[in-house]
Amino acid sequence: MGHKVIVFDISVIRSLWETRVKKHKAWQKKEAERLEKSALEKIKEEWNFVAECRSKGIPQAEYCKNGFVDTNARLLERIERRSLTRHKTLSKERDERRSAFVFELSGECWKELPDSLKEQTHLKEWHINNTLIQFIPAYIELFQAMRILDLPKNQFLSLPAEIGCLKNLRELNVSFNHLVSIPPELGDCENLEKLDFSGNLELTELPFELSNLKRVTFVDISANKFSSVPICVLRMSSLQWLDISSNNLNDLPQDIDRLEELQAFLLYKNKLTYLPYTLLNLKKLTLIVVSGDHLVEVPTALCDSSTPVKFVSLKDNPIDNSQCQAGDDVIESEQDRQHFDKEFMKAYIEDLKERESVPSYTTKVSFSLQL
Numbered sequence: 001m002g003h004k005v006i007v008f009d010i011s012v013i014r015s016l017w018e019t020r021v022k023k024h025k026a027w028q029k030k031e032a033e034r035l036e037k038s039a040l041e042k043i044k045e046e047w048n049f050v051a052e053c054r055s056k057g058i059p060q061a062e063y064c065k066n067g068f069v070d071t072n073a074r075l076l077e078r079i080e081r082r083s084l085t086r087h088k089t090l091s092k093e094r095d096e097r098r099s100a101f102v103f104e105l106s107g108e109c110w111k112e113l114p115d116s117l118k119e120q121t122h123l124k125e126w127h128i129n130n131t132l133i134q135f136i137p138a139y140i141e142l143f144q145a146m147r148i149l150d151l152p153k154n155q156f157l158s159l160p161a162e163i164g165c166l167k168n169l170r171e172l173n174v175s176f177n178h179l180v181s182i183p184p185e186l187g188d189c190e191n192l193e194k195l196d197f198s199g200n201l202e203l204t205e206l207p208f209e210l211s212n213l214k215r216v217t218f219v220d221i222s223a224n225k226f227s228s229v230p231i232c233v234l235r236m237s238s239l240q241w242l243d244i245s246s247n248n249l250n251d252l253p254q255d256i257d258r259l260e261e262l263q264a265f266l267l268y269k270n271k272l273t274y275l276p277y278t279l280l281n282l283k284k285l286t287l288i289v290v291s292g293d294h295l296v297e298v299p300t301a302l303c304d305s306s307t308p309v310k311f312v313s314l315k316d317n318p319i320d321n322s323q324c325q326a327g328d329d330v331i332e333s334e335q336d337r338q339h340f341d342k343e344f345m346k347a348y349i350e351d352l353k354e355r356e357s358v359p360s361y362t363t364k365v366s367f368s369l370q371l
Contacts, residue, residue: 101145106130113137121145129153141165152176152196153339164188175199175220176335184209187232194218198243199338201225211235222246222266223338234258245269245289245345246338257281266345267291268314275299285309287352289345310352 101124103117110131118139125148134155140146141162148171149163156177163169164185169192176199186192187209195216197203203224210232217240219233226247233242234255240263249270257278264287265279272290274297279285288302292313302311 101125102127104128108132118142124148126150131155136160136163138162144168147171149173159183159186161185167191170194172196176339179203182206182210186210187212189213190215192216196220197224198342199223199335201334201338206230206232208232214238217241217261219243222342223335229253229256237261240264240284242266246341252276252279254278260284263287264349265289268345269341273297275302287349288312289314289349291315312352 101122103120103123103125104127105113106127106129108131110133112133112135113128118137121142122145123143124145126146127148127150129150129152131154134157136151136156136159138160139162140160143166146166146169149166149169150171150173152173153176156174156179158179159174159182161183162185163183164187166189169189171194172186172189172192173194173196175196179197179200180202182197182203184207187207190212192213193215195213195218197206198220199222201224203221204226206221208231210230213232214237216236217238219236219239219241220243221230221233222243223246226244226249228249229242229244229252233239234253235258237258238261239259240261242259242262242264243266245266246269249267249272251272252267252275254276255278256276259282261284262282263284265282265285266289268289268291270291271294273294275290275295277299279288280299280301286308287310289312292315295313298311298313301307302309
């Protein structure tokens with residue numbers, strides 16, 4: 001018995017598939033016509049247009065008239081141009097309004113404040129930097145609206161007692177000047193939130209009256225000559241950031257845990273041999289930076305990777321002063337070195353914030369910058 005051979009007519013099969021393809025294309029065309037006549041596509045287009053307008057901050061009244069949405073692309077471009085122009089105008093007006101309350105001064109050509117400043121008691125901010133001005137006049141007490149005194153890198157020798165009259169003052173930055181003391185009257189500025197006395201090199205203490213500053217969240221007293229954490233700082237109950245690096249600290253007070261809100265504690269470039277276990281009571285502490293050259297005792301939990309604390313122990317390489325040339329060459333000043341060091345640490349800490357883990361210690365190289 002032989003095999004049966006089935007013979008197919010290829011033309012019949014091709015005709016069958018061609019018929020099916022034609023029917024499918026006809027159905028697709030019909031469906032496309034139905035969707036074109038349907039309101040769904042128009043509604044979808046309108047919703048997409050409305051969403052785009054809202055994301056760009058375009059008010060509804062611009063594209064919706066009598067309940068109908070105009071989806072004209074040119075309309076969107078015109079609205080965008082108009083909104084951009086209005087935004088630029090508002091920004092310019094806002095900047096002009098702000099500049100009317102802000103005083104700015106910089107450059108070594110200035111050895112004293114201009115006389116006209118005395119009449120501008122409406123000012124809310126002073127930004128004075130890199131000048132040769134040595135004194136702040138007593139008439140500063142007239143500036144009752146003052147909120148920000150930003151006075152870094154000048155030649156100020158002291159602060160006037162009248163600064164205590166600025167009841168609305170929020171920020172005071174007198175870093176990298178030549179201050180040797182802080183007036184106790186500053187404690188009357190009860191709305192202060194930020195204090196920066198860094199880089200004055202000769203500050204050894206802060207007046208106890210600063211204990212009244214209960215709203216302060218940021219204190220920077222680095223690059224001075226503090227032998228201990230000032231008592232007034234320990235009583236700033238809202239303090240979140242404390243930088244007391246580059247001082248003469250040999251130890252920390254046992255009641256450091258009074259600073260219950262403290263989140264960042266910078267202690268590098270001191271002479272600490274141990275860290276007190278009371279630091280473990282600071283439940284909000286997330287960053288502590290120390291110099292590890294002299295440390296012999298550290299609470300184990302501070303270095304534990306399972307805790308949220310980023311503990312950084314720096315191995316400092318001190319600058320070799322013998323490399324500084326004498327004679328007519330101008331060498332880098334101590335303030336310049338400290339300022340460079342602070343800028344370095346700012347960049348380092350910003351990098352730390354983005355890391356999930358931190359090494360137990362880091363070798364930090366100090367650069368000697370000849371000017």
